[in-house]
Amino acid sequence: MGGAVGFLSYVAENAGLLLFEFYQQASMVFQCVLLAAIIGITLAIVSYRTPWLAGLTTGTASVIFTIPSLALFGLMIPVFGLGVTPSVIALTIYALLPIVRNAIVGLSTVDPSMVDAARGMGMNRVAILTRVELPLAWPVVLTGIRVATQLTVGVGAIAAYVSGPGLGDQIFSGLARLGGANSLNAILAGTIGIIILALLFDAAFVVIGRFTTARGLRV
Numbered sequence: 001m002g003g004a005v006g007f008l009s010y011v012a013e014n015a016g017l018l019l020f021e022f023y024q025q026a027s028m029v030f031q032c033v034l035l036a037a038i039i040g041i042t043l044a045i046v047s048y049r050t051p052w053l054a055g056l057t058t059g060t061a062s063v064i065f066t067i068p069s070l071a072l073f074g075l076m077i078p079v080f081g082l083g084v085t086p087s088v089i090a091l092t093i094y095a096l097l098p099i100v101r102n103a104i105v106g107l108s109t110v111d112p113s114m115v116d117a118a119r120g121m122g123m124n125r126v127a128i129l130t131r132v133e134l135p136l137a138w139p140v141v142l143t144g145i146r147v148a149t150q151l152t153v154g155v156g157a158i159a160a161y162v163s164g165p166g167l168g169d170q171i172f173s174g175l176a177r178l179g180g181a182n183s184l185n186a187i188l189a190g191t192i193g194i195i196i197l198a199l200l201f202d203a204a205f206v207v208i209g210r211f212t213t214a215r216g217l218r219v
Contacts, residue, residue, distance in 0.1 A: 010185035018170070022193050025166030028159070029152045029201070032088055036095035036152075037145050044103030045129065054104050061097040069094065069155045073162045087156075087164030094155050095148035102144025106137030139213050146205040153198045157190065167193040 011018060047053040067075075072093065076086030110133045118132045134141075160168030170190030174183045 006182075007185045007188055010182050011189055014189070018167075018189055018193060021165070021167045021169060021190075022197065025153070025156055025168075025194070026197055026200075028084075028087065028091065028165055029149060029156055029197070032091040032152055032156075033095050033145060033149045035088075036092045036099055036148060039092070040096050040099030040144075040148075041103050041141065043100055044107055048104045048107040054108065058097075058101050058104060061100045064093055065097040069158050070161060073158060077162055082163040084165060086162045087159035090162075091152050091156055091159065095152050098144040098147040098151065099141070100144075102147075103137070103141045106140030106144075107133055109140075110136045139209070142205065142209055142213070146202070149201050149205070150198055153194060153201060157194055167197075 043057050044054075047057045069090070072090050073086065076090050080086040080089065114132055114136065115128055118128045123131065156164075156166055157168035157171055159166055160172040167190040170186045170193070174186030174190070177183045
């Protein structure tokens with residue numbers, strides 16, 4: 001009971017800071033995933049019609065994804081220093097793989113008969129892509145973006161390692177003074193905040209999927 005009371009007291013006393021760090025984390029995740037989605041979908045559009053290029057694109061993203069997150073953040077320091085820039089770059093790189101892979105799979109598995117029918121109606125390649133292929137592939141693409149977002153929320157906590165923004169600062173500062181006053185409360189506050197953020201993003205994707213996916217394509 002005392003632990004719960006102490007935690008609630010810590011949250012009440014630091015509510016302003018926690019809300020600010022929560023906003024920082026949410027903003028960072030949103031911007032990184034948006035940037036990764038633009039890059040990833042563009043790469044998929046360029047490569048999905050050419051099997052070897054699609055394999056190269058997915059393979060390259062997969063290799064980068066195997067780099068441990070802490071190591072990737074560390075590699076950013078000599079080039080970009082500390083702060084927001086290395087955090088955004090590292091998180092965007094990590095978010096790319098699920099988006100690129102799902103976008104290529106989604107576009108590659110569109111029913112060829114639908115494409116032939118669109119071509120028979122006189123549509124050019126751009127029209128077929130934007131009016132037929134992308135809408136049909138969208139549920140798979142959106143799933144990739146959703147996975148990338150959840151991944152970025154979690155890995156985003158490590159951005160505190162390079163003085164990045166967000167709730168990771170609560171976790172790292174708590175670990176640095178473990179055993180001291182409110183160290184466990186700081187760790188718990190950061191962890192719970194990240195869980196809440198992940199749930200909110202996931203709920204947002206459920207709503208986005210409902211309003212952007214054709215009724216016949218909804219799972």
